[in-house]
Amino acid sequence: MEPIDEWSVDANEALTLSLHSPSSGEELSTFHPKFTYPIFGESETIFGYRNLNVRLAFAADNMSPCLDVSWDKKKKPVGEVVAEDVEAILQEYLPEEAFKSDLKSFQNTLANFYVSFTPPGSLLNTSTHLDTTYEIWHANLSDPHCQDLLSRIQILILLFIEGGTFITLDDDEWSQKRWDIFFLYAKSPSNEYSFIGYSTVYRYYYFSPSVENLARARLSQFLILPPYQRQGHGSRFYDALIAHYLEDPATLEITVEDPSESFADLRDLRDLNRLQTGGAFKGLTLTAVSKKDFPLEAVRKAAKMPERQFARCVEMALLQDLQEKDGKKSDERKRKDRNWKMFRLVVKGRIYKQNRDTLAQLDRLERIDKLEETYFHVEDEYKRLLESVKNGRAIEDKEGIEKRANEEEEEEIDMGRPKKKARV
Numbered sequence: 001m002e003p004i005d006e007w008s009v010d011a012n013e014a015l016t017l018s019l020h021s022p023s024s025g026e027e028l029s030t031f032h033p034k035f036t037y038p039i040f041g042e043s044e045t046i047f048g049y050r051n052l053n054v055r056l057a058f059a060a061d062n063m064s065p066c067l068d069v070s071w072d073k074k075k076k077p078v079g080e081v082v083a084e085d086v087e088a089i090l091q092e093y094l095p096e097e098a099f100k101s102d103l104k105s106f107q108n109t110l111a112n113f114y115v116s117f118t119p120p121g122s123l124l125n126t127s128t129h130l131d132t133t134y135e136i137w138h139a140n141l142s143d144p145h146c147q148d149l150l151s152r153i154q155i156l157i158l159l160f161i162e163g164g165t166f167i168t169l170d171d172d173e174w175s176q177k178r179w180d181i182f183f184l185y186a187k188s189p190s191n192e193y194s195f196i197g198y199s200t201v202y203r204y205y206y207f208s209p210s211v212e213n214l215a216r217a218r219l220s221q222f223l224i225l226p227p228y229q230r231q232g233h234g235s236r237f238y239d240a241l242i243a244h245y246l247e248d249p250a251t252l253e254i255t256v257e258d259p260s261e262s263f264a265d266l267r268d269l270r271d272l273n274r275l276q277t278g279g280a281f282k283g284l285t286l287t288a289v290s291k292k293d294f295p296l297e298a299v300r301k302a303a304k305m306p307e308r309q310f311a312r313c314v315e316m317a318l319l320q321d322l323q324e325k326d327g328k329k330s331d332e333r334k335r336k337d338r339n340w341k342m343f344r345l346v347v348k349g350r351i352y353k354q355n356r357d358t359l360a361q362l363d364r365l366e367r368i369d370k371l372e373e374t375y376f377h378v379e380d381e382y383k384r385l386l387e388s389v390k391n392g393r394a395i396e397d398k399e400g401i402e403k404r405a406n407e408e409e410e411e412e413i414d415m416g417r418p419k420k421k422a423r424v
């Protein structure tokens with residue numbers, strides 16, 4: 001009998017997603033998921049096939065889906081050992097329309113019955129980048145058009161965000177109304193839309209005895225499709241969302257739910273950039289912070305940022321300043337230098353304040369060691385991020401892509417990538 005393993009395929013490889021022109025059906029791009037464990041289980045394998053090909057195709061504008069499953073060989077059932085039913089498994093995650101035709105018919109339908117599409121909600125922002133027009137549409141979950149689109153694309157959250165989950169589309173109207181949904185689209189000169197990414201934001205009710213309807217906006221999901229990643233779309237999309245909530249008088253604070261590492265980087269860099277270029281950090285110096293001469297709390301509130309995220313930006317800005325002034329000093333001189341000592345005190349003070357309960361359980365020497373260790377981890381992380389700022393990586397053009405690709409090759413040979421730990 002053949003070993004069971006020979007009939008198992010890697011679900012991340014077997015599943016291919018594709019985007020298709022809504023007017024010609026032509027394939028525009030293909031890509032694989034990052035995770036399939038929420039659908040096919042922890043091992044991310046599908047049992048019972050040789051050369052299994054699971055194609056999940058989307059019309060690039062309204063994201064109407066089509067699932068097409070094919071294989072070279074399917075294992076014959078032996079007792080209770082049967083091939084997994086891929087379509088049945090995916091029925092839980094895709095709307096019914098995904099199971100109506102094969103890929104060829106799906107493409108033919110697109111080519112022969114093109115219907116023009118406009119994203120749900122209202123147009124929030126238009127921008128042009130490298131000759132392409134991009135639009136951000138702002139919708140509410142209570143809008144049925146928005147629900148339809150979400151029912152088609154929610155599967156992407158499972159496939160690309162670790163620990164991502166569906167949001168409930170058919171909740172009561174009050175709950176639906178708390179969800180803001182933003183869609184990022186490219187728009188062609190012939191007004192054809194191509195979906196690039198989306199974000200969901202939950203507005204928590206914030207009780208205030210004096211003002212009605214205040215909210216804390218929590219950015220819950222944020223996704224840029226792989227063919228569009230690392231081109232600055234995520235940064236520009238994030239900037240536009242933040243600008244929207246900064247202008248909204250009902251929003252008191254903007255938080256992020258469980259950010260992935262790459263999103264946390266993006267957020268750090270864009271928040272720092274906004275605070276610096278917008279003038280909020282004018283007058284921010286180590287001395288001003290140490291002497292409490294800088295109105296940190298007022299600036300934080302105006303920036304609608306949670307404490308920890310704001311503190312990270314302050315510390316990054318101070319470190320950037322220090323590096324510019326005397327970053328070339330040897331480690332030994334930095335250890336003794338007054339300014340570097342002051343910086344370490346500011347960061348350690350903040351770390352201590354935010355982790356007081358955990359640190360209080362350690363004895364004095366352990367506590368000092370732990371603080372020191374955490375400080376160096378934070379400093380390394382800031383240095384890595386500031387290196388990105390120095391190299392102009394936050395939002396760059398095509399020239400930057402090539403320059404950076406060459407640099408990365410060299411970096412990997414020389415020193416590899418720094419290891420990441422949880423942010424503090």
Ligand SMILES: CC(=O)SCCNC(=O)CCNC(=O)[C@H](O)C(C)(C)COP(=O)(O)OP(=O)(O)OC[C@H]1O[C@@H](n2cnc3c(N)ncnc32)[C@H](O)[C@@H]1OP(=O)(O)O
Pocket residue numbers: 160161219220221222223224225228229230231232233234235236256257258259260262263265266269388392393394395396397398400401404
């Ligand atoms: C709350 C949550 O939902 S957390 C989950 C967030 N989502 C995910 O993790 C899902 C999968 N990933 C994604 O959706 C995306 O990769 C995101 C949202 C994390 C980032 O979106 P992107 O569009 O790739 O971001 P953007 O391009 O602006 O920046 C990413 C990196 O590309 C760099 N970059 C920007 N433009 C370019 C360019 N033209 N060429 C090369 N690199 C570029 C940025 O500087 C940044 O690099 P760095 O991290 O070294 O500084």
